[in-house]
Amino acid sequence: MALPKHLQHGLTPDELTFLAEEEVISIVPSFSMTKIRVLSGVYGPFVPPSSTSVPLWMALSLKRKRKCRIVAPEWLQVERLQALLKEEKENQDGFNKLPRRFIETGKVLLDVAPDDLHLPAQLRSLLKDLREVRQAKIRLGLQSEGVMQGSYLQMNGLTPLELMELKPFLVKAMGVLQTLEPRKEERDGYGASQT
Amino acid sequence: MPLINPPGPDLGPSALSYVDAYNSIVSRVRRSGGSGSGGVVIFCGADVDGLMAARILVALFKQDDISYRLLPIGSYSELEVKRDQAFENDEIHTLILLSLGSLLPLSQYFTLPRKCHLHIIDAHRPWNLSNLYGLDLDMDDEDDEETGGGGRFWVWGDGEEASLDKVKKSWEALEYEPSDSGSDTEDDEEEEEEEDDEEEEDPEGDNSDAEGDSNAPGPSRKRPRTNSARPPKAKKRKPIDPDAPGRRLTRAARDAHHDRIQRYYEAGTSWGMSVAQCVYLLATVLERADNDLLWFAILGTTHQYISNRIAMSQYERYHELFLDEVVRLNHEVTPVGVGIGRTPNPDDRSIQRSEEMRFTLFRHWTLYEAMLHSSYVAGRLGIWKDRGKKKLQGLLAKMGFSLQQCTQAYPHMDTHLKRILPEKLEAVAPDYGLVDLQYPSFSRSFGFALSSLSAADAVEGFSALLEVAKGQRMEIEREGGRNGGEWFGGTRAWNIGGREAAGEDKENVNPNGGAGAGAGGAGADGRGKETQDGAKKEQNWQVTNFWIAWDACEDVALMRNSLLLAKSLHSAIIRQGSSILDKSSIRALRTFRFCALKEGPDLRLFSHPATLSRLALWLMDAARDRWAAKADKNKKGEKDLPFVVAALDEERGTWLVVGITGGMEFGNVRKNKFGLAFQQAAEESGAGAKHDMFETSVVEVAKDDLTAFVECLHLRSI
Numbered sequence: 043m044a045l046p047k048h049l050q051h052g053l054t055p056d057e058l059t060f061l062a063e064e065e066v067i068s069i070v071p072s073f074s075m076t077k078i079r080v081l082s083g084v085y086g087p088f089v090p091p092s093s094t095s096v097p098l099w100m101a102l103s104l105k106r107k108r109k110c111r112i113v114a115p116e117w118l119q120v121e122r123l124q125a126l127l128k129e130e131k132e133n134q135d136g137f138n139k140l141p142r143r144f145i146e147t148g149k150v151l152l153d154v155a156p157d158d159l160h161l162p163a164q165l166r167s168l169l170k171d172l173r174e175v176r177q178a179k180i181r182l183g184l185q186s187e188g189v190m191q192g193s194y195l196q197m198n199g200l201t202p203l204e205l206m207e208l209k210p211f212l213v214k215a216m217g218v219l220q221t222l223e224p225r226k227e228e229r230d231g232y233g234a235s236q237t
Numbered sequence: 238m239p240l241i242n243p244p245g246p247d248l249g250p251s252a253l254s255y256v257d258a259y260n261s262i263v264s265r266v267r268r269s270g271g272s273g274s275g276g277v278v279i280f281c282g283a284d285v286d287g288l289m290a291a292r293i294l295v296a297l298f299k300q301d302d303i304s305y306r307l308l309p310i311g312s313y314s315e316l317e318v319k320r321d322q323a324f325e326n327d328e329i330h331t332l333i334l335l336s337l338g339s340l341l342p343l344s345q346y347f348t349l350p351r352k353c354h355l356h357i358i359d360a361h362r363p364w365n366l367s368n369l370y371g372l373d374l375d376m377d378d379e380d381d382e383e384t385g386g387g388g389r390f391w392v393w394g395d396g397e398e399a400s401l402d403k404v405k406k407s408w409e410a411l412e413y414e415p416s417d418s419g420s421d422t423e424d425d426e427e428e429e430e431e432e433d434d435e436e437e438e439d440p441e442g443d444n445s446d447a448e449g450d451s452n453a454p455g456p457s458r459k460r461p462r463t464n465s466a467r468p469p470k471a472k473k474r475k476p477i478d479p480d481a482p483g484r485r486l487t488r489a490a491r492d493a494h495h496d497r498i499q500r501y502y503e504a505g506t507s508w509g510m511s512v513a514q515c516v517y518l519l520a521t522v523l524e525r526a527d528n529d530l531l532w533f534a535i536l537g538t539t540h541q542y543i544s545n546r547i548a549m550s551q552y553e554r555y556h557e558l559f560l561d562e563v564v565r566l567n568h569e570v571t572p573v574g575v576g577i578g579r580t581p582n583p584d585d586r587s588i589q590r591s592e593e594m595r596f597t598l599f600r601h602w603t604l605y606e607a608m609l610h611s612s613y614v615a616g617r618l619g620i621w622k623d624r625g626k627k628k629l630q631g632l633l634a635k636m637g638f639s640l641q642q643c644t645q646a647y648p649h650m651d652t653h654l655k656r657i658l659p660e661k662l663e664a665v666a667p668d669y670g671l672v673d674l675q676y677p678s679f680s681r682s683f684g685f686a687l688s689s690l691s692a693a694d695a696v697e698g699f700s701a702l703l704e705v706a707k708g709q710r711m712e713i714e715r716e717g718g719r720n721g722g723e724w725f726g727g728t729r730a731w732n733i734g735g736r737e738a739a740g741e742d743k744e745n746v747n748p749n750g751g752a753g754a755g756a757g758g759a760g761a762d763g764r765g766k767e768t769q770d771g772a773k774k775e776q777n778w779q780v781t782n783f784w785i786a787w788d789a790c791e792d793v794a795l796m797r798n799s800l801l802l803a804k805s806l807h808s809a810i811i812r813q814g815s816s817i818l819d820k821s822s823i824r825a826l827r828t829f830r831f832c833a834l835k836e837g838p839d840l841r842l843f844s845h846p847a848t849l850s851r852l853a854l855w856l857m858d859a860a861r862d863r864w865a866a867k868a869d870k871n872k873k874g875e876k877d878l879p880f881v882v883a884a885l886d887e888e889r890g891t892w893l894v895v896g897i898t899g900g901m902e903f904g905n906v907r908k909n910k911f912g913l914a915f916q917q918a919a920e921e922s923g924a925g926a927k928h929d930m931f932e933t934s935v936v937e938v939a940k941d942d943l944t945a946f947v948e949c950l951h952l953r954s955i
Contacts, residue, residue: 072524107300108525156584163583 051210055146058203062146063099069110070094098147102154112155117141118148120161123168130175137176137199145173145203176200180208184215192219240369240392243510243518255519258356258391259297265330265354266303275328277305279335280319282931283779284847285540285699285786286360287336289513289533292790294335296530297520310337311779312929320347329353336360336512337931343368343390358393358515360541361931362507366408366498368392369401395510404501407494414491505898505908506933508546513537514555521562528586528681531562532692533790535588535679536699539692542676545854545899548906549676556677563588563679585682592659593678593693597807600694601800604650604658605633605643610807612858617670621815621859632669636661670862686793694803698796701803702786704847707778809839810848814855823860825878826951829896830864832856833943834884843884846935849895853882857899879911881950883943890940891927897934909934914953922949 053061070093077086085096093113096104104110116122117140130138141147148169156162180200188194195212197205241253262277269276279294281287291307298305308323310316316337323329332347332355339359344367347355357368369392517534520526538559542552567587596614599607608614608629618632619625633643638661642650662674680691789795816837817823823832834843843849857880864878879898886893896911912933919926924942928935938946 107302108527109300166583 051213052206053202055203055206058206059146059150061202062143063097063102063150065098065143065147066095067098067101067115067147068093068095068113069101069104070113071104071110073109098150102150105155105158112151112158114151114159115141115147117144118151118159118165120164120168123165123172127168127172127175130172134179136196137179139199140172140201142201143203145169145201176204180204184212189216190219192216192221192223240394240398242394242398243396243515254522255393255515256522258393259519259523261354261391262331262333262356263301263303269328269330275306275326277303277331277333278323278329279305279307279333280316280323280337281307281309281783282336283309283311283703283783284336285696285703286512286537288699288703288783288786288790289537289540290335290358290511290516292533292787293513293516293520293530294333297516297523297525300525309780309783312931314929315779324348324350331356333357334359339363339368340365340933341368344371349389354389354391356391356393358512360395360509360512362509363502363504364392364398366404366501369394369398370405370408371412393515395515397509401501404497407497411491411494411498503910503913505910506912507906507908508541510555511537511541526562526566528566528588531559531566532588532679532681535559535692536696539678540696540700543693543696544850545906553677559679560590560677563590583684585684588679588681589689591678591680591689591691592675593680593691594659594662594675598694598697598800598804600647600689600691602804603644603646604638605629605640607647608633610811612855613674614671615811615855616859616862619863621818628669632665635665635668683793683796687797690796694800695796697803697807698799699786699789700847701806702789702799703779703782704845705802705806705842706782706785706799806842806848809842810852810855813837813839813843814852814859817856818860823856825864826947828951828953829879829881831881831947832883833892834882840884840887844886844888844893846893846895846930846932849882849884849893850897850932850935853880853895853897854899856880856882857897861899879909881911881947883938883947885940886937892938892940892943894936894938894943894946895934914950917953918946918950922946924949 071088071090073088074090075086075088077084082097085100086094088094101110101112105112117126126138126140148165151159152162152166152169159165183189183195183197186195188196195216200208241255241258243255266276277298279291281291287309295305295307308319310319323332327350329350330353332349332353334355334357336359338346338357339361340363342365343355343357349355368390511534513534514537517526517530520530538547538552538555541547542549567589596604596607596611598610602610609620609626614620614629615625618628620629630640633640637657638654642654647655659675662671666672666674678692680689681695682689785795786799789799813834817832817834823830825831834840843852879896881894881896883892883894894915896909896915898907898909898911899905915926915934915936916928918924919928919936919938922942922945924946925939926942926946927937929937
């Protein structure tokens with residue numbers, strides 16, 4: 043592959059953010075325009091004060107030029123995040139189902155449009171808490187049986203960013219653990235008790 | 238030349254306002270296809286007002302996807318160079334002048350290529366009348382319809398031009414009067430105008446040739462006095478009303494008009510609405526105002542007030558307007574007590590109203606130092622003497638503030654002291670003759686980085702950056718050092734962290750090795766360019782400083798550092814000022830007071846006009862009372878003499894001379910007549926003098942000619 047070594051393992055957070063900006067979000071434009079056709083599709087018409095759905099990248103670009111107001115997505119509210127956090131803490135064995143791009147979207151919205159969000163400081167800290175709880179679970183999971191034997195890791199419900207974060211380390215570690223393991227498995231045969 | 242007015246409810250339907258000008262810029266950009274960034278060129282004067290206005294304008298352009306080029310300009314000679322460079326580029330279709338050029342006869346100074354329009358927004362007054370009322374008809378220009386046939390020079394007025402009605406009539410009368418050379422054609426105005434234009438050129442040309450300055454090519458071209466009348470021929474004079482309509486003007490009428498116009502110019506320089514505020518008004522009408530732009534506009538106006546350019550009454554009027562805007566844009570408005578900061582909040586970028594005290598930078602210094610360095614307090618208490626210092630300590634003691642508290646850095650003072658500070662001051666200060674210590678202003682928070690920055694402090698920071706960010710060796714205090722006692726603290730050299738110097742950094746080489754811990758390792762590269770000619774170096778520092786200050790608008794850390802720089806600049810000014818007052822080296826001549834600076838540790842600093850003006854202002858404020866008392870004693874009635882300061886610049890072998898006219902009371906401003914006076918004195922004394930700055934009250938005189946210059950100045954009555 044032509045990419046440099048450190049990029050070969052996966053996507054960087056910037057690239058992931060770029061991909062995340064494809065998601066649709068609703069805005070309230072402050073200008074009027076009919077439907078427009080851009081490469082990725084048809085958006086509009088833009089009629090204030092009613093809201094329109096546009097991709098996130100367009101919303102951010104308009105917001106930077108002060109031409110719209112972003113409507114916060116439903117999950118980016120203080121109470122909702124607090125509930126999600128609570129559930130995440132209670133569920134010790136797995137990961138809860140969260141919006142797929144919540145980390146990237148949250149960050150980008152907090153950077154570009156904090157004035158459209160309610161209590162952005164609290165949102166920031168709640169998002170960080172959520173991320174850290176999940177990271178703690180990942181760390182615990184890395185010490186599980188499956189990983190130690192180099193065979194599998196249960197990853198249901200992780201978001202792409204967390205996966206990419208984990209991937210370089212995990213792939214290498216699994217490789218090493220596998221080289222340590224196979225003799226034992228060959229000796230005991232498959233299906234033998236796992237120690 | 239369309240004279241456009243600020244947007245307001247009372248504009249007539251045909252009157253153009255800022256929005257029309259802006260829309261014309263936008264439409265020209267869209268039409269020309271945006272092929273490069275050469276289309277819109279902005280020349281910006283290198284002062285705080287220009288900087289702020291440029292920031293606002295650039296933000297508007299960015300939001301509209303207009304590409305532009307921004308060039309900071311420090312002096313007339315630089316303007317010429319840059320102007321020629323700009324016109325070489327074919328794509329240019331809009332030229333914008335911010336905070337410079339109001340006195341230039343624009344149509345002659347800027348020979349615009351086809352299709353190019355020029356906008357000028359400037360706070361310097363008086364306007365050159367041909368800019369306001371002249372017509373510049375360009376037959377080829379297809380855009381003429383949008384300006385109503387007005388022409389290519391857009392002058393952004395601030396609404397005060399309506400009061401110049403009489404002057405306007407005089408000017409038009411002189412401009413359009415039937416020519417004297419024998420032809421009887423009076424019907425076609427255009428023809429007359431053309432003839433008059435031609436004849437005008439000659440008197441102007443004659444004027445400039447007669448000046449005969451040796452030092453610079455520039456001055457001859459920018460004599461602001463438009464002699465729009467031919468010299469009067471001796472004829473019989475009849476008293477006649479100049480405004481009476483008549484086909485041909487008599488000598489007397491022409492003289493009367495001429496006098497009126499001369500009086501307009503000779504009244505002196507003053508300041509109109511700040512450029513930043515003008516551009517902000519545009520932004521509000523376009524409904525794109527937000528906190529950042531509002532903050533810049535506030536800084537522009539506060540700068541005018543702090544440097545004594547506008548009077549208190551005018552400032553308060555602007556303050557009211559700004560207050561409305563602040564309330565509109567910031568919903569949680571809790572007025573901030575003078576002493577107390579707000580609890581920091583990471584997303585907080587809001588502006589609040591606050592009462593500001595007249596101590597410079599007191600929130601970032603110790604209270605004692607701040608009071609020591611403020612010109613107002615200094616004057617009343619006589620700080621430069623020991624007796625004065627004792628008085629100050631007495632004042633603080635009377636208010637119940639222990640000296641130890643007052644010499645603590647302000648943020649570390651007890652909160653209850655900060656809370657009671659304003660009331661105590663109100664109560665105790667009048668005994669010492671200090672009244673009116675507070676004025677309304679605004680402060681802004683920047684998240685956790687800087688929990689509250691007042692407008693005045695920000696202005697100080699920016700001015701300091703514009704004056705001395707690069708090119709001078711400045712020492713600043715280590716933070717928190719002094720409180721440990723004599724052995725701690727100390728100073729380190731000022732260094733813009735992490736920035737490559739433009740090569741003139743021999744002066745910034747850090748002598749005490751690792752002292753730049755806080756400023757970061759900016760390789761102070763000693764590669765000085767040996768072949769620097771003085772002029773190039775001058776331009777470089779002004780331009781570099783402008784860009785550094787530009788960055789500071791966004792970069793809070795740089796802003797914080799600039800406050801340290803401002804503090805040391807202040808200390809230097811005060812040191813010099815106190816030594817002057819101590820040595821009583823201010824001589825009172827008949828028509829003004831004069832002081833020459835020949836030596837001193839900080840003399841190099843005062844080769845910058847802005848710093849020298851500040852020194853002059855400080856001296857004026859500080860010594861006002863003493864002079865008033867002396868004048869009363871002598872019964873000569875010369876209380877309010879203007880003040881001229883000259884500083885020797887050894888490197889360039891010239892004296893930098895600055896003249897200011899102070900008001901009788903603190904906070905009064907009067908028009909500054911030194912521009913004209915300096916020119917005339919330079920002429921008469923034959924001194925080699927250079928009027929390069931946009932401020933006409935600053936002039937550079939060759940080293941040996943100073944005494945002759947001052948004598949001639951002295952002999953004129955101002």
